[in-house]
Amino acid sequence: MAGAQLAAKVGPAGTLSDSSHRTAPHVTIRGLTKRFSDATIYDNFDFDIPRGKLMSVFGPNGCGKSTLINMIAGLFPVDAGEILFDGQPLSSIKFGYVFQSYREAMFPWLRAFDNIAYPLKVMGVPKAERTVRVEKIVANLNVKIDLNLYPYQMSGGQQQLVSIMRALIVEPEILFLDEPFSALDYEMTLFMREQLQRIFVETATTTVLVSHDLEEAVYLSDRILLLSRRPARAVEFVHYDAPHPRTLKTMSDPEFISIKAHCLEIFQREVRKG
Amino acid sequence: MKRFEVFLPVVGVAVLLTVWSLTVWARVVDPVLLPSPISTFRAMWIGMTSGKLGLDFIKTVERTIYSTAIAAVIALPLGILLGSSEKVYRSVEFLIDFFRSTPASAMFPLFLVLFGVGDRTKISVAAFGAALVILFNVAYGVMNARKTRILAAKVMGASRLRVLWDVMLLESLPQTFVGLRNGVSLALVIVVVAEMFIGSTDGLGQRVFEAQQLFDMPDMYAAIFAAGALGYGLNLLFLTIERRFVHWAGK
Numbered sequence: 323m324a325g326a327q328l329a330a331k332v333g334p335a336g337t338l339s340d341s342s343h344r345t346a347p348h349v350t351i352r353g354l355t356k357r358f359s360d361a362t363i364y365d366n367f368d369f370d371i372p373r374g375k376l377m378s379v380f381g382p383n384g385c386g387k388s389t390l391i392n393m394i395a396g397l398f399p400v401d402a403g404e405i406l407f408d409g410q411p412l413s414s415i416k417f418g419y420v421f422q423s424y425r426e427a428m429f430p431w432l433r434a435f436d437n438i439a440y441p442l443k444v445m446g447v448p449k450a451e452r453t454v455r456v457e458k459i460v461a462n463l464n465v466k467i468d469l470n471l472y473p474y475q476m477s478g479g480q481q482q483l484v485s486i487m488r489a490l491i492v493e494p495e496i497l498f499l500d501e502p503f504s505a506l507d508y509e510m511t512l513f514m515r516e517q518l519q520r521i522f523v524e525t526a527t528t529t530v531l532v533s534h535d536l537e538e539a540v541y542l543s544d545r546i547l548l549l550s551r552r553p554a555r556a557v558e559f560v561h562y563d564a565p566h567p568r569t570l571k572t573m574s575d576p577e578f579i580s581i582k583a584h585c586l587e588i589f590q591r592e593v594r595k596g
Numbered sequence: 597m598k599r600f601e602v603f604l605p606v607v608g609v610a611v612l613l614t615v616w617s618l619t620v621w622a623r624v625v626d627p628v629l630l631p632s633p634i635s636t637f638r639a640m641w642i643g644m645t646s647g648k649l650g651l652d653f654i655k656t657v658e659r660t661i662y663s664t665a666i667a668a669v670i671a672l673p674l675g676i677l678l679g680s681s682e683k684v685y686r687s688v689e690f691l692i693d694f695f696r697s698t699p700a701s702a703m704f705p706l707f708l709v710l711f712g713v714g715d716r717t718k719i720s721v722a723a724f725g726a727a728l729v730i731l732f733n734v735a736y737g738v739m740n741a742r743k744t745r746i747l748a749a750k751v752m753g754a755s756r757l758r759v760l761w762d763v764m765l766l767e768s769l770p771q772t773f774v775g776l777r778n779g780v781s782l783a784l785v786i787v788v789v790a791e792m793f794i795g796s797t798d799g800l801g802q803r804v805f806e807a808q809q810l811f812d813m814p815d816m817y818a819a820i821f822a823a824g825a826l827g828y829g830l831n832l833l834f835l836t837i838e839r840r841f842v843h844w845a846g847k
C-alpha cells in the first residue's frame with residue numbers, strides 16, 4: 323500500500339507502531355441524510371475519510387461540499403445517519419476550520435496575535451502558555467507578518483494565513499479548509515498552496531480541502547472525492563500518490579496530467595447529467 | 597484651491613449668518629421677531645456665563661444623561677437577551693415595534709399620574725422612549741452577528757455563553773452605538789418638550805417657552821441655539837466614544 327508507506331514516511335516516529343490503526347479510516351460516515359427546506363442534499367450517503375491524508379472534495383456548485391464538512395465538524399445537525407471518529411461518535415475532537423471568507427471569520431476586534439490565540443483561550447489555556455504557543459507556530463511556519471495589526475489592516479493573504487494559524491494552533495486532529503484560497507489573487511494562492519503543503523508534510527494532519535480548482539485539488543491531494551449533483555453521491559474517490567512536497571515539476575508529470583483529465587471527464591459527465 | 601478646502605465646513609454657517617444679517621438690516625422681518633445675530637449671541641453669552649440660561653442648560657444635560665443612562669442600563673442587557681434567541685425576539689417584536697412607534701409625548705399623562713409633576717416624570721418618559729430605541733438596535737445587532745464568525749467560534753468548541761459574550765456582543769457594538777446615539781437624541785427631544793409643558797421651573801425647554809411668553813426674542817433664540825449645541829455635542833461625544841471602542845466598524 324503506497325499510501326500507508328507515505329503516511330509512515332511522513333508521520334511522527336512515535337505513531338508508527340500500530341499500522342492497522344494508521345490505515346483505519348479516521349472518519350466513517352454511514353447513511354448520512356440531510357435536507358434543507360426544499361432540497362435533499364444527502365440521501366443515505368456513505369464515505370470514509372482516510373487518516374493522515376490530504377483529501378480534496380470537488381463537485382458542482384451547490385452540491386453540498388460545505389454542508390458535508392460542516393456536518394462532520396458538528397456545525398450543522400444531520401437529519402439521519404452517523405459520523406464516527408475512530409469508530410466513536412463526536413466527543414471532544416479538536417477541529418481546525420479555515421473559512422473561505424477570512425474577512426467574516428476573523429475577529430476584527432482582536433489583533434492578529436489574539437485571533438490566533440483565541441482557540442486556546444476557549445480551551446482554558448493560561449495566557450503565558452498561549453503566547454508561547456503562538457510564537458512557536460509563527461516561528462515554525464516562518465511567518466513574517468506584524469501580528470500586532472488588526473485583521474482589517476492586513477492583506478487578504480495575510481488574513482488567510484492568520485486564519486490558518488488560528489486553525490492549527492490547537493494541533494487539530496482534522497483540518498477543514500473550505501475554498502481557502504478563492505478570495506486571494508493568483509500569486510498569493512501559489513504561496514498559500516506551498517504553505518499548506520509544508521504544514522501537511524510537517525504535521526500529517528488529516529486534511530479535508532474543498533476546492534473549486536481541479537488543478538489545485540489534484541496538485542495538493544492524495545485523494546480526490548468527486549461528488550455528483552445533489553443529492554450528492556461519491557462518484558469516485560481518485561488516488562494520487564505522488565510524494566509531498568509537490569513542485570512545479572509535478573504539474574508536468576504524466577500521471578498528474580492523466581489524473582486531472584480523468585477527474586475533469588467525470589466532472590463534466592456529472593454536470594451534463596443534471 | 598486645496599488651501600481653501602479646510603474652510604468648506606464653515607461656508608454654510610457663513611452663508612446663514614450673512615442672510616440673517618441682511619434680513620435684519622433690510623428689515624424684511626419685524627426686528628422684534630428676528631433680532632440680529634449679534635444681539636442673539638450676546639444674549640447667549642450673558643445667559644450662559646452669568647444668567648439663568650447656563651443653569652437651565654446644565655439641568656437639561658442632567659435630565660438627558662440620567663434618562664439615557666437608565667435606558668441603557670435596562671435596554672442593553674435586555675436587548676442582548678432578546679437578540680441571542682431569534683424565537684424570543686420574534687415573539688415580542690410586535691410589542692417593541694408598537695411602543696417604538698407610539699409618540700413618547702402621548703405617555704406624559706400616564707407618567708404624570710404615576711410619578712407626579714417633577715423630574716421623575718420627565719426622566720422616566722425620556723428613558724422609556726430611549727430604551728425602546730436602544731433595545732431594538734442592540735437586539736438587531738446581536739441577531740445579525742455574522743454567521744461565519746459564530747460558526748468559527750463554535751468549531752473551536754466555544755460554549756453558547758462564550759459565543760454570546762465573545763462574539764455576538766462585540767459584533768453588536770456598532771449597531772448598539774447607533775442605538776445609543778439615536779436614544780440620546782430622542783431623550784433630549786422628550787426632555788425639552790417635557791420642560792416646556794409639565795410645570796417646569798428650569799431647563800432649556802422652559803427657558804425657550806418663558807422667553808417666548810415674555811417676548812424676549814434674543815433670549816429665546818439663544819436658548820434654541822443652546823439646545824441645538826447640546827444635541828450636536830451629545831452626538832459628537834457618542835461618535836468619539838464609538839470611534840475609540842469600535843475601531844473596526846465599517847472595515
Ligand SMILES: Nc1ncnc2c1ncn2[C@@H]1O[C@H](COP(=O)(O)OP(=O)(O)OP(=O)(O)O)[C@@H](O)[C@H]1O
Pocket residue numbers: 358359361363382383384385386387388389390534
Ligand atoms: N442553511 C441553509 N438553508 C437552506 N438551504 C441551504 C442552507 N445551506 C445550504 N443550503 C443549500 O444546500 C445546497 C448545498 O449547499 P453547500 O453550501 O453545501 O454547497 P457547496 O457545494 O459548498 O456549494 P459552493 O460550491 O457554492 O460552495 C445549496 O443548494 C444551498 O442552497
Ligand SMILES: [Mg+2]
Pocket residue numbers: 387388389500
Ligand atoms: Mg461551499
